[in-house]
Amino acid sequence: MLTLSEPMLLRSQNLIDDQWRDAGLGARLAVTDPATAEAFANVADSDAGDARLAVDAAAAAFPAWSRRPARERAQLLKRWHALILEHEEDLARIISTEQGKPLKEARGEVQYGASYVEWFAEEATRICGDIVAEAVPGRKLLVLKEPVGVVAAITPWNFPLAMIARKIAPALAAGCTVVAKPAEDTPLTALALAWLAQQAGMPAGVVNIVTASREHTPGVVDAWLSDSRVRKVTFTGSTPVGKHLARESAATLKKLSLELGGNAPFIVFDDADLDAAVDGLMASKFRNGGQTCVCPNRVYVHDTVHDDFVERLARRVGALHVGPATEDAAQIGPMINARAVDKIARHVEDAVARGARVVTGGKRVRSADGPHYYAPTVLVDATPAMELSCEETFGPVAPIFRFCDEAEVIRDANDTPFGLAAYFYSNDIRRIWRVAQALETGMVGINEGAIAAEAAPFGGVKESGYGREGSRHGLDDYMHTKYLCQGQLG
Numbered sequence: 001m002l003t004l005s006e007p008m009l010l011r012s013q014n015l016i017d018d019q020w021r022d023a024g025l026g027a028r029l030a031v032t033d034p035a036t037a038e039a040f041a042n043v044a045d046s047d048a049g050d051a052r053l054a055v056d057a058a059a060a061a062f063p064a065w066s067r068r069p070a071r072e073r074a075q076l077l078k079r080w081h082a083l084i085l086e087h088e089e090d091l092a093r094i095i096s097t098e099q100g101k102p103l104k105e106a107r108g109e110v111q112y113g114a115s116y117v118e119w120f121a122e123e124a125t126r127i128c129g130d131i132v133a134e135a136v137p138g139r140k141l142l143v144l145k146e147p148v149g150v151v152a153a154i155t156p157w158n159f160p161l162a163m164i165a166r167k168i169a170p171a172l173a174a175g176c177t178v179v180a181k182p183a184e185d186t187p188l189t190a191l192a193l194a195w196l197a198q199q200a201g202m203p204a205g206v207v208n209i210v211t212a213s214r215e216h217t218p219g220v221v222d223a224w225l226s227d228s229r230v231r232k233v234t235f236t237g238s239t240p241v242g243k244h245l246a247r248e249s250a251a252t253l254k255k256l257s258l259e260l261g262g263n264a265p266f267i268v269f270d271d272a273d274l275d276a277a278v279d280g281l282m283a284s285k286f287r288n289g290g291q292t293c294v295c296p297n298r299v300y301v302h303d304t305v306h307d308d309f310v311e312r313l314a315r316r317v318g319a320l321h322v323g324p325a326t327e328d329a330a331q332i333g334p335m336i337n338a339r340a341v342d343k344i345a346r347h348v349e350d351a352v353a354r355g356a357r358v359v360t361g362g363k364r365v366r367s368a369d370g371p372h373y374y375a376p377t378v379l380v381d382a383t384p385a386m387e388l389s390c391e392e393t394f395g396p397v398a399p400i401f402r403f404c405d406e407a408e409v410i411r412d413a414n415d416t417p418f419g420l421a422a423y424f425y426s427n428d429i430r431r432i433w434r435v436a437q438a439l440e441t442g443m444v445g446i447n448e449g450a451i452a453a454e455a456a457p458f459g460g461v462k463e464s465g466y467g468r469e470g471s472r473h474g475l476d477d478y479m480h481t482k483y484l485c486q487g488q489l490g
Contacts, residue, residue, distance in 0.1 A: 001040070002040060002041070002093060002094070002097045003093075004090040004093060004094070005087075005089065005090055006087055006090055008195060009087060009090050009091070009094065009192040009195060009196075010041065010094070010188065010192070011043075011188070011191035011192060011194070011195055012041065012042060012043050012044070012191075013043070013044050013191075014044045014046060014050060014054070014208075014209060014210050014211060015191065015194045015195075015198070015207065015208055015209045016050070016053050016054050016057050016208050016210070017053075017056075017057035017060075017061075017204050017205045017208065018057075018198065018203075018204030018205065021044070021050075022044055023044040023045055023046045023047065023050055024046070024047065024049045024050050024053075025047060025049075027044070027045035027046075027047075027213075027216070028042045028043070028044065028045055029042060029043050029044070029045040029184060029187070029211060029212070029213045030042050031043060031098055031185075031186075031187060031188055032098075032185070032337075033097055033098065033100075034098075034099070034100035034185075034333075034334040034335065034336050034337060034370070034372050035100055035324035035325065035326075035333065035334045035370045035372070036324075036370045037338075037370055037371055037372060040097065041098075041188060043187045043188065043191065043211045044210075044211050045211070045212055045213045045215075045216055046210045046211060046212045046216060046220055047212070047216050047219050047220065048219040048220060048222070048223040050210050050212075050220070051179070051181075051210055051219070051220040051221075051223035051224055052223055052227070054179040054208040054209075054210050055150060055179055055223075055224065055227050055229055055230060057204070057205035057208050058150045058177040058178060058179050058205055058206070058208055058229075059149075059150055059177070059229045060205055061177045061203060061204060061205030061206050062147075062149060062150060062176070062177045064203070065172075065175060065176075065177055065203060065206050066146075066147045066175040066176070067175075068175070070124045070125045070127060070173075070175075071124075071125055073121075073124050073172060073173060073175065074121045074122065074124040074125050074173070075121075076172075076200055076201055076202055077117055077118075077120060077121035077124065077169060077172060077173060077200075078118070078121045079200035079201060080117055080196060080197050080200040080202070081114050081117040081118045081121060083196040083199055083200055084110065084113070084114040084117060084165075084193070084196060085110075085111070085114050087192075087196065088107060088110045088111070089107070090192075091106075091110045091161060091189065091192060091193075092106035092107040092109070092110050093106070094188050094189050094192055095109055095110070095160055095161055095186075095189050096325035096326075096333070097188075097325070098160065098185070098186045098187075098188050098189065099157060099158070099160055099185070099186050099189075099336065100289070100324075100325065100333040100334040100335070100336060100372070101288050101289065101325065101333050102325050102327075102330040102331060102332075102333050103325045103326075103328075103330075105287065105288060105333075106325065109159055109161050109162050110161055112162050112452070112454075113159075113161040113162035113163075113164075113165035113166070114165065115453075115454040116162070116165045116166045116169045116170075116454045116470065117165055117169045118454075119169070119454040119455060119470070120169040120170045120172070120173040120474075120475065121169070121173065123170075123173055123472060123475050124172075124173035124174075126472075127145050127173075127174070127475070127479070128145070129142060129143045129144040129145050130142070130143040131143075137490050138487065138488060138489045138490025139485065139486065139487045139489065140484075140485070140486045140489060141483070141484070141485055142483070142484040142485075142486070143481060143482070143483055143484075144481070144482040144483075144484065145174075145476075145479045145480075145481060145482075146175070146479060146480055146481075146482050147174045147175035147176045147478060147479055148174075148176060148231040148232045148255055148478055148479060148480050149176060149177075149229070149230075149231035149232070150176065150177050150178075150179065150229050150230045150231055150232075151167075151171040151176045151177070151178050151179070151230070151231070151232045151233075151234060151478065152178075152179050152180070152181075152221075152224040152225075152230045152232070152233045152234070153167040153168060153171070153178055153179070153180040153181070153233075153234050153235075154180070154181050154221060154233070154234070154235045154236075154237065154245075155167065155180065155181070155182050155183060155190065155236055156183050156236045156237050156293075157183035157184075157185040157186040157336055158288060158291045158292060158293075158336070159288070159292075160182060160183065160186035160188075160189035160190060161189045161190075161193060163236050164180060164182060164189070164190050164193060165193065166458075166469050166470065166474075167180070167234045167236075167469065168180065168193075168207065170469070170474050170475045170477070170478050171232075171234075171478050172202075172206065172207070173475060173478075174475055174478035174479050176232070176478050177205060177206050177207075177208075178206065178207050178208065179208045179210065179224060179230070180207070180208065180209050180210070181209075181210050181211065181212060181217065181220055181221065182209065182211060184211070184212060184213050184214050184217060185336055185337065187211040190209055190211075191209055191211070194207055194209045221245070222248065225245065225248040225249050225252075225254075226248070226251070226252070227252075228252045230252075230254060231254055231255060232254055232255040232256070232257070232477075232478065233245055233249055233254050233255075233256050233257075234256075234257040234467070234469075234477075235256075235257070235258055235259070236259040236260075236293070237260065238260065238261055239260040239261040239417075239418070239463050239464070239465075242258040242260040242465055245258065246258065255477070255480075256466070256467065257459075257465075257466070257467030257468070257469065257477050258465035258466055258467060259293070259420075259458070259459055259460065259464070259465050259467070259469060260293075260418075260420075260460065260463065260464050260465040261293065261392055261418055261420070261463070261464060262293045262294055262295075262297070262392060262418050262420030262421055262460065262464055263297045263298065263390065263391075263392060263416045263418040263420075264284075264294055264295060264296045264297050264298070264420060264421045264422055264423065264441070265296065265297075265298045265299075265300060265409075265412075265413035265422050265423070265424075265439075266280075266281055266284065266285070266296035266298070266299045266300065266422075266423040266424070267300045267301075267403075267409055267413060267422075267423070267424035267425070267435070268299070268300065268301045268302060268305065268309055268424070268425050269302055269406070269424065269425060269426040269428070269431065270302040270304045270305050271426055271427050271428050271431075272302075272305070272425035272426055272427065272447075273425065273427065273447075274305060274308060274309050274312060275312070276425065276447060277309065277425040278309065278312045278313050278316060279449065280423065280425065280445070280447070280448060280449030280450075281296060281299065281313065281398065281423075281449060282313075282316055282317075282449070283449035283450050284296055284423060284445070284449035284450065284451075285299075285396070285398050285449075286317070286320065286331070286332065286376060286396055287450075289332050289333055289334075289335060289395065289396050290393065290394065290395045290396040290397065291335065291336065291340070291394050291395065293392075293420060293421075294420060294421040294443070294451070294452070295392075295394070296398070296423060297388070297392055297393060297399075298382070298388075298389060298399065298401060298412075298413070299398050299399060299400050299401065300400075300401045300402075300403050300409050300412065300413065301400055301401070301402065301403070302402075302403060302404070303402050303403065303404045306400070306402050309400075310359060310378065310380055310400055313378055313398065313400075314359045314360045314378045317360055317361065317376045317377070317378050317398065318360040318361070318376075320332050320376045320396075322365050322373055322375060322376070324370070332373075332376055332396055334370055334372035334373050335372045335373070335374060335395060336372070337372060338371065338372060340372070340394060340395065341364060341371070341372050341373070341374055341395075343393070343394065343395070344374045344393055344394070344395035344396075344397060345364060345374065346387070347386075347387050347388040347391070347393045347395075347397065348362050348377060348379070348388075348397060350386055350387045350388070351379055351382060351386045351387070351388055351399060352379075354383065354385055354386050355381055355383065356379045356380065356381050356382050356383075356386065356399065357379065357380050357381050358377065358378075358379055359378040359379065359380055360375075360376070360377065360378050361374075361375035361376050361377030361378065361396070361397075362375065362377045362379070363375050374395055374396060374397075375396075376396040376397075377396060377397040377398065378398050378400065379397065379398070379399040379400060380400045381400075381402075382399035382400055382401045383401070384412070384415070386399070390416065406431065406434075406435070410435060410438045410439065413439060414438075414439065414440045416462075417462055417463040418460070418462060418463050418464045419440045419441045419442060419460050419461040419462035419463070419464045420441060420442060420443065420459075420460035420464035420465075421441055421442070421443045421444070421445065421451065421460070422439040422441040422443070422444050422445070423444070423445040423446075423448070423449060423451075424436075424439075424444075424445075424446065424447075425447050426446075426447070427447075432446055440461060440462065441460065441461065441464075442457075442458075442459045442460040442461050442464065442468075443456075443458065443459075443460070452470075453470065454470050454471075455470065455471055456470055456471055457469070457470055457471040457473040457474060458470045458471075458474070
């Protein structure tokens, strides 16, 4: 049973034009606790009709919101930010219950997501154009930055608060209005955030949230893709879905931000500080039970330090406590659903069949807590032939690959269609610059396992997508450039 200090945070309807509404057809979607696999709430299961109503509201609100002074938009965002932090504990409980991550991590996510709201509230007042040096006497050249219009935000389940805050905050700061669809597994957090936006005084139609099941999601999203009033789509999720969005939005030439799949390498060179490297891998690999897009998926360790590194890592991984978010000691929570556990098990079984050896973990955890747990795992003797080498495992599994040569490991690290994040540990300053420049990713952690920050541009290259979230670059993705040329001033 989910109990909150502020019961109004637990919403079950769509927010459209400042009104809480049931789905047009009256359908409902059950929300399941991954720790128990039992439904504990339900929300509106929307269709294309509800999606169009949300766009109607956002399009009607856009002219006034886009003309509202930047300082006023910033003040509303700051009030929203304050309310998010004020309700941190309730929001963390909602996240943990619908997503499964330990409560300590959920609290961290609330603070992390709120940091984007604060950052973009401050950036709203710093939106500036340019005055171009005149090439012809009597002619002035000016460049303005203007909001693109209605933004459709489609968010994943693994960070249900941070991902939607990271998309909505810059949109609102830029002067855009928003229609958003949270993941079907984790809709409650987005609805709670929307309620707090209401309490902050956000005008009607500026923020609209529509929830939908897997069955109805294509209808909702396709309604937005085909609507010419939607001028931008921002999406975090799988590469196949991202490609679908790119194809289907081409008819109306929408602006796109796509943060897609990853296959992050984590490289430990022979001159690395091994304790620091283990710390970094624990932070980057096992956060959220390995269910993050920037998790290391392939761990490359130099042959001369391999055994020492594996021994230290296995000792730390084997000590991780697996359990539901309700346990204070929990460090690894349940996976999001049965499909996720099945994929993890399949990857480990395939690796073992192809010659990998389990050092620790390597099995499902079955207990009274529920069916969706998998033991934190370290594998050695991993090879490129294994499924986990080319597919995201999205779970608490660290496969170790041996390497002997810098050029070899860079080649292997880049041998993937994805390019979201990469990590490496070395104390050689010349190697640091060589490797950082050679890695084909949008983000690189150098002697650091936690790289995300509201002030930094988050995004990838190759089939990991394009566009950036966070930083001033993230704000640019919600704006277009208008050039003004005024003549006869001489």
